[in-house]
Amino acid sequence: MHIMFRMLIACGLAAGSLSAQHGVEGLSNPYTSAEDVAAGGRIFRSHCAVCHGLKGEGDRGPAIDRGEFRHGSADQDLFSTISEGIPGTEMSGIFYNGRQMWQIVAFVRSLSEGQAAAQATGDPARGAAVFSGKGGCGMCHMVDGEGSRSGPDLSDIGTRRSLSHLQAAVLRPNEKVLPQHWFVNAVAKDGTKISGMRLNEDTHSIQLLSSQQRLVSLLKSELREWKIVKESTMPSYEGRLSGEEVDDLVAYLARRGN
Numbered sequence: 303m304h305i306m307f308r309m310l311i312a313c314g315l316a317a318g319s320l321s322a323q324h325g326v327e328g329l330s331n332p333y334t335s336a337e338d339v340a341a342g343g344r345i346f347r348s349h350c351a352v353c354h355g356l357k358g359e360g361d362r363g364p365a366i367d368r369g370e371f372r373h374g375s376a377d378q379d380l381f382s383t384i385s386e387g388i389p390g391t392e393m394s395g396i397f398y399n400g401r402q403m404w405q406i407v408a409f410v411r412s413l414s415e416g417q418a419a420a421q422a423t424g425d426p427a428r429g430a431a432v433f434s435g436k437g438g439c440g441m442c443h444m445v446d447g448e449g450s451r452s453g454p455d456l457s458d459i460g461t462r463r464s465l466s467h468l469q470a471a472v473l474r475p476n477e478k479v480l481p482q483h484w485f486v487n488a489v490a491k492d493g494t495k496i497s498g499m500r501l502n503e504d505t506h507s508i509q510l511l512s513s514q515q516r517l518v519s520l521l522k523s524e525l526r527e528w529k530i531v532k533e534s535t536m537p538s539y540e541g542r543l544s545g546e547e548v549d550d551l552v553a554y555l556a557r558r559g560n
Contacts, residue, residue: 330480331377331411333404341402342409349396350406358413363393368421369414369464376478380407414464418556421465424546429554432547437539439551445558451515452499453536454483458559468552472543475534485535486510488520488528496520500530 347356353363360366369375373383384406387395398406433439442453459468470477484500486508498510498518508528509519522528539548 330482331381331404331407333401334408334411338401338405339408339412342405342407343412345398345402345406346409353392358410366410367413367417369411369417369466375466375470377404377407380410384410411464414466416461416560418460418463418465418468419553419560422549422553422556424549424551424553426550426554426557428547429550429552432543432551433554436547437543437551442536451511456555456558460556461559463555465552465556468555469548471536472548472551472555473538473540475536475538479532479534483534485531486520486528487531489526490520491524491526493526503530 346354353361354366355361358365358367364372371380371383373379373388381403383393385395385397385403387393433445439456440449442450444451444455444457446457463471467478481500486496486498486500488496488508490496496510496512496518498512500508500510501517502509506523507519507521509517512518520528539551543551
């Protein structure tokens with residue numbers, strides 16, 4: 303089998319257009335730049351702050367500055383909640399074009415990003431020991447240049463995720479698995495097995511980061527079978543770590559990048 307070691311960049315225009323108009327399951331927010339967050343903030347202050355507070359601290363409506371949402375935390379859940387409202391409450395839906403709706407989602411996300419370190423209750427030093435020891439996290443994840451590239455790099459995860467997201471990732475890793483974290487299991491026509499993190503896919507090929515941490519492009523015509531695994535390959539630490547160890551590990555992750 304001919305395997306080309308290269309990475310291709312896919313436009314994904316069709317998926318991007320669709321996700322821009324609707325909250326599509328499995329797709330993350332396509333509009334998350336600093337400009338998008340700022341634009342979403344302007345809409346939020348005009349329509350949402352009267353109930354949720356200027357910084358999401360809560361008032362007539364619940365606080366949303368901790369990244370905890372009663373009606374679903376995935377991007378498409380927030381999109382639906384904002385656009386459709388919540389029946390039986392004061393929150394009615396608002397209508398903007400697709401990009402503007404996603405910009406509001408981006409701003410709401412930004413309210414809790416970077417706050418996890420201040421909100422975490424565990425001991426980061428003990429959490430570092432859990433990360434490298436009992437948790438075995440370095441077998442898949444990299445922090446500050448050390449560890450494996452098999453999973454996402456966590457060097458600055460504390461600046462990019464809320465406390466509730468970090469807790470969910472440790473205890474309920476299947477709750478939200480973004481497309482960029484999907485895996486591929488493939489078998490070549492000669493029986494060779496290949497697996498790795500899915501980086502890109504087009505009509506004729508799949509690009510992935512193999513378990514040997516090499517960039518690989520597989521031609522679909524040269525595969526006997528292949529499957530995209532949309533579940534997390536990370537095990538849940540529910541019951542595997544004590545409550546204190548979970549708090550410590552989350553505190554350690556919350557400090558990354560701060």
